[in-house]
Amino acid sequence: MSIDSISLAAYIDDFSMITIVANKPFSIIPSLTLIDDKGTVQPLTIDKQEHYHEQMIYKCKTSKPFDLKKEYWIVYNEQRIPLMVGSIVRTEKFDTLFYDDSVLGANFTPEFTTFKVWSPVAYEIRLKYKPAHSNSYSERKMDRTENGLWQITLEGNHHLTEYTYLARVNHEWVETTDPYSRSVTINGEKSVVIHLPETDPADWNRSERKINLRSKTNSMIYEVHVRDFTIHSDSGIKNKGKYLGLTELQTTTSKGYPTGLNYLKRLGISHVQLMPVADFGSVDERKADKEYNWGYDPVHFLAPEGSYATNPHDPVCRIKELKMLIQSLQNNGFSVILDVVFNHVYKLEESSFEKLVPGYYFRYDDGGKPVNGTGVGNDTASERKMMRKFILDALTYWMNEYKVEGFRFDLMGIHDVETMNLAAEKLKSLNPGVFLLGEGWDLNTYLEPEKKASLSSAKKMPDYSFFNDSFRDHVKGSIFVEGHSGFINGNQEDRIKHQMVHVMRGYAGNHDKFLNADQSINYTECHDNHTLYDLLAIRHPHESESMRRKRQQLALAFTIFARGVPFIHAGQEFFRTKHGAENSYNLPDKINAINWNRCESHHHAVSYFRQLIKIRKEQAIFSDNRSELVEWRIPDGGVGFKLQRPFTDKMEERSNWNKALLLFNQTLQPINIPLEQESWSVMVENERCSEKLVSSNCYTLHPLSFSLLYRL
Known part of the structure; x- marks a missing residue:
């Protein structure tokens, strides 16, 4: 058999175990050895072999444990095969040995900046940087600690210094931004050192904490997309599609009807939930006016999205303008909830997580393939210590630096209960009234069912509220066009009518899962799926529009007066339409924009909505x-x-x-x-x-x- 006809790949799967993958069976005679970068040779013993998906898998034991500060090769008949990082990073021993609780990222002082990045599997890491006053990049070798933390300190004031990390991982050099980037250049191409006080708006008190004093059942959440809410041609808003658009006061349509923040102030809602504002990858910030996305494809979790900034080239601008938006909302009486997306990344292979520690931050199946419970190609592994640390660090950062008062967790069922409870404990120590909510779907990820932060774990997560899909489905019917109809559609089945009692109690069939109604987010519409107006048009095609609107107003009354927390999708109160589009995450503004002329024409419905909110707020019988x-x-x-x-x-x-x-x-x-x-x-x-x-x-x-x- 020709040596050339054998294709081999080798992976470190434990501290004394290698997995060799071959395209066909081969003989270990005359030799199969392990060699490191110092020339030390070890013999290998094949412990197990198996056939898997048209490949041969050989499990080999080493005589000495691996030292991850070294590079290794497998030598077979003078052929050197690079030994790559495998599932060793997903072992409990790896997590225990290399966990590091340091403050990661670029930590600025006016006199020096210290850079810290975690990668126990890197052979070498170099800092590549360009100070703001320079036209060229320099490189400096970073020092490694025993925990796999790499660090270096640069003297001088490095505010606005651009940087990346050059890491030698798996026998090759890769360049990556910092997972802990506080800001980035346009399209997230480079990380940027930021002196954060330079990003503060006027009257931004850095020592002040925003403490939410409202109970959950005295709250009402209103979901807003920054671009949708400001982009309409007759919004009267100057900074259309931008953070600053939601800071403008007294904006109106051409006929004088309130829009934007001016409109929000009149509604009586308590919480504005902003759809993702952390840096996402699906919009080219150089073409921000021509591209659209909801933002559920995160790249940099601590840096604001640049397409909503008036100058995405300026790393300070995106931070300052987002702070101005949050400040404006809070100054007008609202608490601010951020929609956070820790359950996946935009592109796994391009993620700084994967470049720095391949295979660690994500879940994999038994065959070493990324699992896909999220439906977007990867699931983050919140149960691993450094991913858990990252989530807690990011949440703490957003609360401390941006003063937000709550978080909505996208696809929270991907995460583990322990991480979510630790996050709640940490955040409540900063703000006892922090509002935490999430999607509790039971998703097909590699995590034991009892550990998933899904609806079935609600009693183990007392600080979290859950989107109550049963409430939604009993009131309006299935989100799927061909699915069952709900109460407002005229469904008189005994099952539906019986469940309406639980709907009003904030349980909707889940009364055995919630500790109390505080955990129920009652909603009939959100950014996902058809708007209720469009779904009713599909379900009742021969009915007059006025009759369908009456059905929608029935759903609104259930949402507002049921026990629990009412949740409203922006525009729902004036029969928002997306022209029949079911999933508008990347569709143009003509589909997604809040149509302020439509809002104006349905001002009686808006007035009715405001009055219902006022009644709920003023009468404690509904929240007690x-x-x-x-x-x-x-x-x-x-x-x-x-x-x-x-x-x-x-x-x-x-x-x-x-x-x-x-x-x-x-x-x-x-x-x-x-x-x-x-x-x-x-x-x-x-x-x-x-x-x-x-x-x-x-x-x-x-x-x-x-x-x-x-x-x-």
Whole structure:
């Protein structure tokens, strides 16, 4: 057999084990040895061999443990095969030996900057850098510690110095940005040293902490995409599609209707959730006005996205303008939640994680292939110590430096419970009222089910709220066009009607999984899938638009008055349409932009939305977990609920509602509802808010409508 016909690859899979992969069987005679960069030779013993996917796999034992500060080769008949880093990085011993709790990244002082990067498998790392006043790059060799941390200190003021790391890993040199980059050049091509006080807006108090004092059930979250909310041609906003667009005050349409921040201020919501603002890879920042993406494809997790900055070439600009946006929202009474995407990276092979420590930061199957529970090609391994450290470091950084008050975790079910609980503990020490929520889907990743931060682990994660998909599906039906319909579509199945009791309790079929209603994020629309308006148009193609809008307003009432946390997708309140597009993550502005003219034309619906929010905020019966909720039986075609709240003092009793009736009619006919002997007042009726007394013991509920009655 010709030596040339054998293709070999070799990997370090444990501290004394090598895996050799061959395209065909081969004989270890006359020789198969291991040699290091000092010329030391070790014999290899084949411990096991197996056939796998048309390849031969040989497991070989070494006589001495590997020293990861060295380079190694396999020698077979004078052929030298580079020994590559394999699954050794995913062993518990590797995590234990090389964990390092240092402050990583470029740590600036006016006198010097210290650079620290972690890579126990690198043979050498060099810092490549260019000071702001220089036209050329220099290189300096970094020093290694026993924990695999590499560091170097540069004297002088290095604010705005551009840098990358040159790392010799797996027998070749790779160049990468810093995973801990606080800012970057355009398109994230270089990391940049930043003196962070230089990025502060006027009146930005670096020692101040933003402490959220609202309880979760007294909160209402409104989801906003920076570009969507400011880009419309008649928004009256100067900085369209930019961070600064959401800082502009008194903006209006050409007819004088409020837009942007001016509009948000009038709604009565408590939290603005910003869709991803960390640097993402799918928009060319040089063509920011012509390209679009939601931003769920992260590259640099600590650096702001440049396409939303007025000057993406300026590393200070993107930080300062994002801070100005956050500051403006907070100055106008909002708490700010960031949508964070730690579950995957944009492109695994181009990630600084993978370049510096191949195979460590991601999950792999038994065959050494990246697993894909996220559906985008890779899953990060939050359970590994240095990935866990990175997540906690990043969250702490965003809270301390940008003063945000909450985090929404994209595909949180990819992460592990321990990491999420450690994050909550750390963040609550900084802000006891931090708002933490996430998507609790059970995703097919390589992690034991009981360790996944999914909905089934809600009781083990008391500080987190979860998007309640059961609530969504029982109210509006399946997100899939061919799926089952929900209550607002006229579904009168006993199963649906029975579950509506749990919907109003904030459980929606998951009452055995939540500790309390605080953990339920009640929603019927978010950035994913069709808008509710578009889905109703598909489900009811022969119905008038006015009837479909009434169905949508039924869903709105459920969302606002159910126990738990109401969540609203921007524009939902005025029947936002994406013209039938189901997944608009990369579609143009004509699909995604908030249409302020449409908002203006549906100003009555917006006013109704504002009034419902006002009622929920002012009447503690809707947010007090002590309130008792029972089903109020009404004739077929509707559901009703009575809320009753205990009072602790007479003054509170005189100023707040004692009881409330929430009545929903999903039919096209009026329903007559007996009220027994109690006297009630009407607050909401047929999408109008005005108080009146019920004059008889029977109340007529309009077709496709919601009514709210109360007693003091």
